[in-house]
Each structure stands twice: as structure tokens, then as C-alpha cells.
Amino acid sequence: MNCPSCNNKLQTVEITGVKVQACVGSCGGLWFEWSAIKKLKERNPAAGAELLHVERVEGVHTFRDVQHPCPHCIRSLLYRHCFSRQFRYEIDQCAKCAGFWVDVGSLAHLPLKSPTPAEQETATAYFKNLFEENLNPEYLSHPDTQEAAQTIHHIFRFLTPAEYLRLLPGGGVG
Numbered sequence: 001m002n003c004p005s006c007n008n009k010l011q012t013v014e015i016t017g018v019k020v021q022a023c024v025g026s027c028g029g030l031w032f033e034w035s036a037i038k039k040l041k042e043r044n045p046a047a048g049a050e051l052l053h054v055e056r057v058e059g060v061h062t063f064r065d066v067q068h069p070c071p072h073c074i075r076s077l078l079y080r081h082c083f084s085r086q087f088r089y090e091i092d093q094c095a096k097c098a099g100f101w102v103d104v105g106s107l108a109h110l111p112l113k114s115p116t117p118a119e120q121e122t123a124t125a126y127f128k129n130l131f132e133e134n135l136n137p138e139y140l141s142h143p144d145t146q147e148a149a150q151t152i153h154h155i156f157r158f159l160t161p162a163e164y165l166r167l168l169p170g171g172g173v174g
């Protein structure tokens with residue numbers, strides 16, 4: 001299975017029984033099969049935080065402005081739920097297999113522990129951009145999009161390090 005963003009070979013990383021395909025040593029993106037998403041919803045918040053720090057290489061050429069093929073289905077394209085140039089994240093989903101492609105962008109640059117006030121501010125601005133500007137339920141009119149926004153929240157609840165959880169909308173609960 002190859003990375004839809006930079007074409008590197010994805011590696012399986014298992015964390016608390018959840019298998020994720022990670023683009024290790026290249027762009028650091030993460031592929032969640034639908035079965036993995038169902039599992040991570042049952043895990044404790046922050047259980048997957050180590051996934052933010054899979055080895056990434058800066059400056060890897062990623063194809064941000066084109067549609068990516070699904071790494072699982074290959075022939076179907078991922079559609080983009082949201083992205084940010086400022087925070088460099090991108091979240092896509094396959095309409096066929098329902099898997100999610102998540103490049104967390106600048107969230108991966110924050111330390112897992114003991115963030116400085118400036119780093120906490122960055123995390124606050126990041127989550128505000130993602131959940132209030134891009135995925136605000138008030139602006140998402142379609143039920144499918146609202147459901148996807150909830151799933152994205154679950155993914156971030158799993159990935160966000162414990163010390164940042166209170167900055168996540170809903171405090172990482174739910």
C-alpha cells in the first residue's frame with residue numbers, strides 16, 4: 001500500500017490494538033481503515049498520540065492540490081474534507097471503503113509533553129481552525145458531512161497528546 005500523498009510505501013503501526021498505515025520516514029501521513037476507526041472510537045483519548053511522531057522528513061514533495069487515489073481501493077479517489085495551508089493539515093476520505101487519510105501537518109511539530117505557553121497557543125489556534133472554521137457543525141448542512149466531522153473529532157481525540165486534550169473542542173470527551 002503506497003502513500004496517497006507522496007507515494008512512499010506505507011508501514012503498519014499497531015498502537016493499543018489499532019492498526020494504522022503510516023508514511024514513516026517520508027510525509028508522516030496516516031491511513032485509517034474503517035475497521036481501525038471503529039476501534040479507535042473505543043480507545044481512551046490520547047491513546048494514539050505516538051502516531052504524531054512517526055519519523056517524518058521535512059520538505060517531502062506531497063501532492064496537495066490534486067485528488068489522491070485511495071491507498072486501499074487504488075482505483076477510487078479520495079475526497080477532501082478539509083485542509084489548511086496555514087497549519088498544513090489535510091483530511092481526506094474514500095467514498096468507497098470509507099477509510100480516512102490524515103496528514104496532521106503542524107500538530108506533529110508540537111512536543112508530546114510539557115508544551116510551552118506559545119505551543120499551547122499554536123495548538124489552540126490549530127483546533128479552532130479545524131473544528132470551528134472548517135468543521136463547524138453549524139455550517140455543515142449535509143448529515144454525511146456532519147458524521148464525517150464527528151469521525152474526524154474521534155481521530156483527533158485518539159491522536160492528540162494528553163496535555164493538549166483540554167484544548168480540543170469538547171475537551172476530548174465524547
Ligand SMILES: [Zn+2]
Nearest residue numbers: 003006023027
Ligand atoms: Zn507520504
Ligand SMILES: [Zn+2]
Nearest residue numbers: 070073094097
Ligand atoms: Zn478506498
